[in-house]
Amino acid sequence: MSDAxxxxxxxxxxxxxxxxxxGDADEIPSKAATVGSSSSDSDDTEDDDDEANQIKQYLELLxxxxxxxxxxxxxxxxxxxxxxxxxxDKIRQSAEIFASVYPLSPEIWLRWLSCEQTIASSPEQLxxxxxxxxxxxxxxxxxxxxEQYAQLALLxxxxxxxxxWDTLIPTYGLHTTKGRAIWSAxxxxxxxxxxxxxxxxxxxxxxxxxxxxxxxxxxxxxxIEYKLLCEKHKDVLEDLNPxxxxxxxxQAKDLLQRMLPFEDKLLALxxxxxxxxxxxxxxxxxxxxxxxxxxxxxxxxxRSATDCCLDPSVWCDYLRYLDKYPPDLEESSASPVFSxxxxxxxxxxxxxxxxxxELYVEKMRIVEREKRPKEDILKIMEExxxxxxxxxxxxxxxxxxxxxxxRRHANYEEEKERDILRSNFELAWNQLGRTWGExxxxxxxxxxxxxxxxxxxxxNPLKGRDLWQNVMExxxxxxxxxxxxxxAELEAKRGMEPVRKLYRKAIGSVGLNDPETLAAAWMRFExxxxxxxxxxxxxxxxxxxxxxxxxxxxxxxxxxxRRSDPKKEQEPKEGSSKTKPNLKRPLNxxxxxxxxxxxxxxxxxxxxxxxxxxxxxNTKRIRLEEPPAKEIDTSSDSRRLFFSNLSxxxxxxxxxxxxxxxxxxxxxxxxxxxxxxxxxxYVEFESEQDVQRALSFDRRPLDGRPVxxxxxxxxxTNRQHKFKYSExxxxxxxxxxxLPFEAGNEEVRKLFEPYGKLRDVRVVYYRSGxxxxxxxxxYESEAxxxxxxxxxxxxxxxxxxLSVALSAPPPRGNPTGSGVQETAPSTxxxxxxxxxxxxxxxxxxxxxxMIPTSLLRKTAxxxxxxxxxxxxxxxxxxxxxxxxxxxx
Numbered sequence: 034m035s036d037a038x039x040x041x042x043x044x045x046x047x048x049x050x051x052x053x054x055x056g057d058a059d060e061i062p063s064k065a066a067t068v069g070s071s072s073s074d075s076d077d078t079e080d081d082d083d084e085a086n087q088i089k090q091y092l093e094l095l096x097x098x099x100x101x102x103x104x105x106x107x108x109x110x111x112x113x114x115x116x117x118x119x120x121x122d123k124i125r126q127s128a129e130i131f132a133s134v135y136p137l138s139p140e141i142w143l144r145w146l147s148c149e150q151t152i153a154s155s156p157e158q159l160x161x162x163x164x165x166x167x168x169x170x171x172x173x174x175x176x177x178x179x180e181q182y183a184q185l186a187l188l189x190x191x192x193x194x195x196x197x198w199d200t201l202i203p204t205y206g207l208h209t210t211k212g213r214a215i216w217s218a219x220x221x222x223x224x225x226x227x228x229x230x231x232x233x234x235x236x237x238x239x240x241x242x243x244x245x246x247x248x249x250x251x252x253x254x255x256x257i258e259y260k261l262l263c264e265k266h267k268d269v270l271e272d273l274n275p276x277x278x279x280x281x282x283x284q285a286k287d288l289l290q291r292m293l294p295f296e297d298k299l300l301a302l303x304x305x306x307x308x309x310x311x312x313x314x315x316x317x318x319x320x321x322x323x324x325x326x327x328x329x330x331x332x333x334x335x336r337s338a339t340d341c342c343l344d345p346s347v348w349c350d351y352l353r354y355l356d357k358y359p360p361d362l363e364e365s366s367a368s369p370v371f372s373x374x375x376x377x378x379x380x381x382x383x384x385x386x387x388x389x390x391e392l393y394v395e396k397m398r399i400v401e402r403e404k405r406p407k408e409d410i411l412k413i414m415e416e417x418x419x420x421x422x423x424x425x426x427x428x429x430x431x432x433x434x435x436x437x438x439x440r441r442h443a444n445y446e447e448e449k450e451r452d453i454l455r456s457n458f459e460l461a462w463n464q465l466g467r468t469w470g471e472x473x474x475x476x477x478x479x480x481x482x483x484x485x486x487x488x489x490x491x492x493n494p495l496k497g498r499d500l501w502q503n504v505m506e507x508x509x510x511x512x513x514x515x516x517x518x519x520x521a522e523l524e525a526k527r528g529m530e531p532v533r534k535l536y537r538k539a540i541g542s543v544g545l546n547d548p549e550t551l552a553a554a555w556m557r558f559e560x561x562x563x564x565x566x567x568x569x570x571x572x573x574x575x576x577x578x579x580x581x582x583x584x585x586x587x588x589x590x591x592x593x594x595r596r597s598d599p600k601k602e603q604e605p606k607e608g609s610s611k612t613k614p615n616l617k618r619p620l621n622x623x624x625x626x627x628x629x630x631x632x633x634x635x636x637x638x639x640x641x642x643x644x645x646x647x648x649x650x651n652t653k654r655i656r657l658e659e660p661p662a663k664e665i666d667t668s669s670d671s672r673r674l675f676f677s678n679l680s681x682x683x684x685x686x687x688x689x690x691x692x693x694x695x696x697x698x699x700x701x702x703x704x705x706x707x708x709x710x711x712x713x714x715y716v717e718f719e720s721e722q723d724v725q726r727a728l729s730f731d732r733r734p735l736d737g738r739p740v741x742x743x744x745x746x747x748x749x750t751n752r753q754h755k756f757k758y759s760e761x762x763x764x765x766x767x768x769x770x771x772l773p774f775e776a777g778n779e780e781v782r783k784l785f786e787p788y789g790k791l792r793d794v795r796v797v798y799y800r801s802g803x804x805x806x807x808x809x810x811x812y813e814s815e816a817x818x819x820x821x822x823x824x825x826x827x828x829x830x831x832x833x834x835l836s837v838a839l840s841a842p843p844p845r846g847n848p849t850g851s852g853v854q855e856t857a858p859s860t861x862x863x864x865x866x867x868x869x870x871x872x873x874x875x876x877x878x879x880x881x882x883m884i885p886t887s888l889l890r891k892t893a894x895x896x897x898x899x900x901x902x903x904x905x906x907x908x909x910x911x912x913x914x915x916x917x918x919x920x921x
Contacts, residue, residue: 765814769810
């Protein structure tokens with residue numbers, strides 16, 4: 034029977050006795066007695082109903098956890114429910130289920146440990162509680178848990194007590210502001226459990242001396258106690274060295290004065306200031322590390338990891354420190370802090386930040402560096418397969434690291450190993466494509482890597498050429514001169530003629546970001562390997578291309594016969610990876626490759642054309658005369674805005690039609706060298722009131738793409754955006770994820786309007802205009818928001834299950850993605866639409882069949898044929914045939 038049931042039964046019996054009075058047992062009960070008995074029965078019934086409801090809620094929460102393993106809130110609710118039931122078995126069960134997925138916070142540990150410590154009486158029970166405390170201290174560096182652990186030392190026998198202090202003193206005794214309390218408790222426990230003697234006094238003096246070498250707040254009080262002890266018992270104290278003690282004490286005092294300003298700043302920070310706290314810890318460590326010992330420095334890293342546990346960059350800092358100064362694990366250390374390896378630390382980090390690609394990369398490198406079993410790499414990839422990344426870039430980063438690891442350990446002499454490596458590349462590309470579609474790896478980093486290996490170690494240049502053709506046809510890669518040059522250098526493995534054809538194709542690409550550099554590379558190639566005719570043809574084509582390029586730039590500068598604002602041309606196109614050509618970059622006159630210069634095209638009317646121009650005239654060096662600087666007219670900037678993320682096909686008329694509420698004075702779309710719009714432009718309004726109104730329409734879709742509207746600050750750092758995501762808890766704003774991708778603002782508004790007056794509704798889109806499956810809903814009141822959470826969380830909408838929570842953003846780290854970073858409730862799961870949990874068994878089956886045989890104890894089961902390779906005389910296999918082979 035649980036404590037609640039016992040309490041309920043006792044209450045019922047007391048009520049019955051009170052209502053019966055003092056009459057005989059055979060006497061007929063009075064009316065009052067009957068009423069009292071009925072009241073008791075009613076209370077018992079209510080208690081039974083409450084207990085039944087709590088058990089029902091407990092079972093429902095277990096079911097939700099089974100469906101969604103990474104929903105942090107469900108674990109918190111489960112543990113709260115168990116504590117309300119006052120059932121210790123349920124508390125233990127809930128805490129263990131929680132701890133199997135996430136580390137328990139110090140608050141959760143304290144609540145559980147208090148229950149365990151209260152009922153522990155025998156030495157065996159106290160030792161079981163001691164094990165729990167050590168687990169708690171292994172999750173986070175918590176002084177609060179340490180102080181409660183110190184209370185257990187007061188209850189334990191001498192042997193267990195000494196073990197507890199051996200754990201606490203070397204770590205928590207180093208905490209600058211709270212360490213002195215640990216030392217005081219240690220001295221109190223020692224004095225309580227030992228008899229008065231000369232040895233006891235000398236040991237007490239040594240404890241004081243050990244404490245006073247450490248920079249601790251209010252250490253002057255301990256100094257006074259030590260001096261009184263020395264004065265009172267100077268006749269029996271041994272090995273006193275006042276000069277050495279005073280020198281160490283002064284050093285600690287000086288260091289304390291340097292550390293206290295940082296401690297005060299940390300204490301003054303608001304709880305939501307995650308980035309500021311992380312940066313302050315970095316500055317703290319940077320400023321004091323030269324004077325701190327290794328243990329004191331590691332304690333600072335532990336504190337930063339606890340206080341900023343959801344910031345992957347903080348864990349990475351700590352990992353780099355531990356890698357540079359690894360602990361001596363051969364020495365027995367009772368402290369969980371100093372007995373952990375880099376592998377233990379990265380596992381702790383990933384329990385806090387399972388969405389961080391950087392931490393998975395660090396874990397792979399640690400596994401390789403520590404020469405752990407190669408199967409550990411496969412286990413990491415199986416973990417990654419269950420993670421829901423917020424964007425494709427982190428997934429690409431992890432796959433690249435895994436493929437790089439396989440490349441380092443592959444035996445290229447064996448055909449089987451080469452085919453297995455190819456299979457992993459194809460698996461990576463297909464999985465990313467299935468998960469992210471067109472958004473997956475737009476720069477084709479995986480295909481670039483694969484292609485380089487095919488040209489090199491894998492020994493199939495034809496396959497490499499096919500892969501690089503796909504790279505250059507994707508996204509805007511064809512505009513990047515650097516990629517064309519790298520492609521040409523790889524093609525040299527196939528011969529000189531393929532390189533020549535490639536350069537000819539590259540120089541004719543539309544929208545090249547730097548044709549001058551590409552032309553110089555082709556010229557170098559022809560000088561080394563070409564004939565006179567080939568060199569002359571190259572010069573002619575390159576000179577004409579560069580002249581046309583700078584002529585188009587000149588035409589952009591003078592639209593409709595007037596000079597535009599030169600600073601406007603420097604406005605970046607949001608979301609574009611194209612680099613702006615540097616018009617002031619001079620060619621090296623000393624270089625033999627400088628066969629052409631920027632053409633001297635005057636500003637204004639075009640000069641008369643010559644009837645014929647010789648090859649010599651076409652290839653002579655011409656310098657571009659920079660136009661004279663013109664004063665910028667900023668008088669109308671207060672009525673102008675910057676429009677970006679437009680479709681390249683968007684016109685002025687479409688913009689006017691899309692914003693009928695605004696009064697446009699002029700719209701100027703910036704054009705590229707090809708004459709097409711570059712996706713951004715400048716808009717001038719009739720009045721400044723229209724400017725403020727236009728900013729409120731930021732991200733209104735046009736042709737399926739959200740239009741970004743921002744102020745025309747000429748200094749990019751001062752340019753402010755309408756939407757700035759709050760980093761604070763917002764009790765009247767909801768964060769919704771799991772929306773159907775076709776749901777827009779109106780659909781979401783209709784769904785949440787019944788629960789209160791709405792202030793704003795915004796669905797989050799990618800730059801391409803595709804919904805992310807996320808939305809923010811802001812109510813006028815907090816009560817309406819809370820009501821909506823209760824009613825709409827787990828609501829089914831068009832086959833999608835919505836997750837609704839109050840907006841409580843996690844710390845804003847340094848994301849690797851290039852898009853707009855969305856904030857989300859700290860639920861432990863990544864953002865996105867529908868669930869994409871992978872089945873671990875399936876992933877393991879695929880990955881284990883693809884790792885090179887040199888990495889496995891067992892040989893690979895079957896060689897996978899290279900797709901498209903007909904050198905073995907077999908018919909080339911299709912993608913479907915290839916997948917079937919993989920699944921075997």
